[in-house]
Amino acid sequence: MSSPPRADRPAGLRERKKAKTRQAIQEHALRLFTEQGYDATTVEQIAEAAEVSPSTFFRYFPTKEDVVMRDDYDPMIAAAYLRQPASLGPLAAMRAAMGEVFTEVFEADERTIRRRIELIWSIPALRARQVEGQLATMAALASMLAERTGRSADDLRVRAAAGAVIGAWIAAMERWVVSGRDVSLPALMDEVLAFLEEGMPL
Known part of the structure; x- marks a missing residue:
């Protein structure tokens, strides 16, 4: 008797197709924004490309801003963080997880x-949305740090540590964008997180 089909196969295929569609929309949007400007590009043009x-565009991205802002990094970082050995301190585990992701x-x-x-830093509306996203990411990082340290996610020191990580990311991304292609973003991320781990000696 043959084995029944695996129940996860259709769902897995659907998720892959959705991910492919989402990626295609984002890639075409970024191309059009680069070619003709963010404000001059319409959702209809992105959808056509x-x-x-x-309507399919809006199922994946509620607004035009979201097509630039959205990524799936936070859950990837959370999963990588949970995989780090208990012997690592909270910042060392964060650094290892970031390096992996x-x-x-x-x-x-x-x-x-x-x-x-580059778009986020050049478009005022996107910069404003970035602040919202950073606050959400800080909350997620605080939850991860709290779980590893046994503290509350509302603990001021936990929140400050999460905020310091966000600030370090911003510094790394800024250096990467202005430096051209001579340095890798993961290397800069690791450098600034190592600086935090060392206690920020100046």
Whole structure:
């Protein structure tokens, strides 16, 4: 008697197709933003380039801003953080998790990452959304640090540590964008997180 089909196969295929569509929409959007400007590019133009309907665009990205802002890094970082050995301190575990995630995504998506960061820093509306995103990421990092240290996620020191990590990321991304392609973003991320881990000696 043959084995029944695995129940996860259709769902897995659907998720891969959704991820492929989401990636295509984002890639075409970033290309159009680069070619003709963010403000001059419409959702209808993005949808046409990606060969989807405007309603499909909005199923994946609620606004035009979201097509630049959205990524899946936070859950990837959380999963990598949970895999780190208990022998590592909270910042050392964060540094290891970041190294794992950003090395992987940078190798696959360097061009997309650079386009997104450059757009975010050049468009006021996107910079404002970035602040919202950073606050959400800080909350997620605080939860991870709290779990590892046995403290509350609302503990001021936990929140400050999460905020310091966010600040270090911003410094690394700024240096990467202005330095051209002579340095890798994962290397800069590791450098600034090592600086935090060492107690920020100046």
